[in-house]
Amino acid sequence: MISTKGRYGLRVMIDLAKNDNGSYIPxxxxxxxxxxxxxxxxxxxxxxxxxGLVKGxxxxxxxxxxVKKPEKYTVGEILTLMEGTISSVACLADKxxxxxxxxxxxxxxxxxxxxxIVHDYFYKKKLSDLL
Amino acid sequence: MISTKGRYGLRVMIDLAKNDNGSYIPxxxxxxxxxxxxxxxxxxxxxxxxxGLVKGxxxxxxxxxxVKKPEKYTVGEILTLMEGTISSVACLADKxxxxxxxxxxxxxxxxxxxxxIVHDYFYKKKLSDLL
DNA sequence: CATTTACCTACCGTGTCAATAGGTTTTTCT
DNA sequence: AGAAAAACCTATTGACACGGTAGGTAAATG
Numbered sequence: 001m002i003s004t005k006g007r008y009g010l011r012v013m014i015d016l017a018k019n020d021n022g023s024y025i026p027x028x029x030x031x032x033x034x035x036x037x038x039x040x041x042x043x044x045x046x047x048x049x050x051x052g053l054v055k056g057x058x059x060x061x062x063x064x065x066x067v068k069k070p071e072k073y074t075v076g077e078i079l080t081l082m083e084g085t086i087s088s089v090a091c092l093a094d095k096x097x098x099x100x101x102x103x104x105x106x107x108x109x110x111x112x113x114x115x116x117i118v119h120d121y122f123y124k125k126k127l128s129d130l131l
Numbered sequence: 132m133i134s135t136k137g138r139y140g141l142r143v144m145i146d147l148a149k150n151d152n153g154s155y156i157p158x159x160x161x162x163x164x165x166x167x168x169x170x171x172x173x174x175x176x177x178x179x180x181x182x183g184l185v186k187g188x189x190x191x192x193x194x195x196x197x198v199k200k201p202e203k204y205t206v207g208e209i210l211t212l213m214e215g216t217i218s219s220v221a222c223l224a225d226k227x228x229x230x231x232x233x234x235x236x237x238x239x240x241x242x243x244x245x246x247x248i249v250h251d252y253f254y255k256k257k258l259s260d261l262l
Numbered sequence: 263c264a265t266t267t268a269c270c271t272a273c274c275g276t277g278t279c280a281a282t283a284g285g286t287t288t289t290t291c292t
Numbered sequence: 293a294g295a296a297a298a299a300c301c302t303a304t305t306g307a308c309a310c311g312g313t314a315g316g317t318a319a320a321t322g
Contacts, residue, residue, distance in 0.1 A: 001132065002220050004311065007238065014237050026267065035232065040312055046269075058268040059320025075241070089133050101166065106145050106261050107138065110206070114252060121245060130237050135280065157298065171281055177300075189299040190289020 002083060008036055008044050009082040010075065014130050016054065017070040024056075024063030044082070051081040070131060076122035086122060087115055133214060139167055139175050140213040141206065145261050147185065148201040155187075155194030175213070182212040201262060207254035217253060218246055 015030045027045060031038035045064060048054045053073070054064045066073075080086050087093040089111045091102075102108055146161045158176060162169035176195060179185045184204070185195045197204075211217050218224035220242045222233075233239055 001218075001224070002242075003309085007220060010238055024267090028267085037312075039314080042269080043312085049269095056268060057320080058266090058318070060266045061321060062267045062319085064268085087132075089138060093132070107141055110256065110261060111133075117248065117252060121248060125241065130241060134278085155298090159298085168281070170283080173300080174281085180300095187299060188289080189287070189297090191297045192290055193288080193298045195299090 002079065004040075005044060005047070006079045006082040008034070008041065009048060010078055010130075011036075012041065012045060012048065012064075013053065013066070013073065013078055013127055016064060016066050017127060017131055020066065024061065024065050026063040029063075047082060053078060053081060070128035071126050073127035074123045075125040075127065075130070076119065078127070079122055086118060088118060089115075133210065135171075136175060136178070137210045137213040139165070139172065140179060141209055141261075142167075143172065143176060143179065143195075144184065144197070144204065144209055144258055147195060147197050148258060148262055151197065155192065155196050157194040160194075178213060184209060184212060201259035202257050204258035205254045206256040206258065206261070207250065209258070210253055217249060219249060220246075 011034050012030055015034055016025060019025055019029070019033075027041055028038055030036075031041050034041075045054065045056070049056050049064075052067065055067050056062070056064050076086065085093040091097060091099050091108070092111055092115050099105065099108075142165050143161055146165055147156060150156055150160070150164075158169055158172055161167075162172050165172075176185065176187070180187050180195075183198065186198050187193070187195050207217065216224040222228060222230050222239070223242055223246050230236065230239075
């Protein structure tokens with residue numbers, strides 16, 4: 001299940017792309033347009049700044065802006081940053097985890113196949129595809 | 132993220148299918164083979180009985196068995212029962228929920244498309260495909 | 263220097279997850 | 293009849309994530 005972090009984060013990215021005029025866009029405007037509490041969006045956007053998806057600027061005239069063109073972002077990279085992982089099962093989410101039952105596990109192949117489908121879907125989808 | 136309920140539930144179903152000899156299979160045997168606490172499996176299996184996936188029988192010689200042939204079960208129906216929903220976003224998980232932003236939501240079409248992919252994948256996959 | 267904005271820290275109630283614990287009932291086998 | 297084996301039932305637990313809210317600090321601009 002994609003949480004609000006991923007869903008709202010994606011909507012912020014779309015909002016930034018749609019309202020891009022070269023300068024910074026204040027979070028308040030985004031919050032109003034998206035009908036999401038500005039306070040909560042602060043948490044969301046903070047992650048996006050840390051993850052290098054957007055750039056922030058303080059002070060009057062400040063706000064946020066994209067660091068790349070919308071067609072250079074994949075939905076996958078956005079969701080992965082916000083959700084931590086995009087994997088559907090715990091055993092595949094952590095790349096370092098080495099399951100002792102992996103040889104005999106009858107479900108692992110299916111989870112792997114499914115994971116690939118999910119991965120492909122979201123990494124082929126560009127932010128620009130959502131505008 | 133598929134929780135242990137879904138993952139373990141599926142493994143129990145596979146175990147029941149593989150070890151089917153016509154009679155009931157005690158949970159203890161399943162727990163031993165699958166290396167999962169029997170106590171915890173009780174919770175899992177209870178849901179499966181309530182959902183009509185398996186049949187239980189008390190007393191000596193009791194245990195659990197499938198009610199259908201493995202090829203008649205879809206992985207989708209098993210996961211949906213165990214997880215409550217298989218949808219990737221909250222707005223699609225509850226069929227009765229009517230989002231006020233659905234007309235203008237730029238992400239909804241993508242979630243719907245993705246949901247269909249997930250749904251199709253798991254409902255086409257049969258329990259017998261995992262044996 | 264006032265205003266606007268991002269940025270930071272802390273907190274909170276609720277719920278789910280992944281179990282564990284201990285007891286009761288049902289059924290069969292001897 | 294009685295022991296054993298099994299499902300079945302109720303309760304509890306600790307940890308953590310979710311979805312926020314609150315209030316303050318720092319930075320930039322006009």
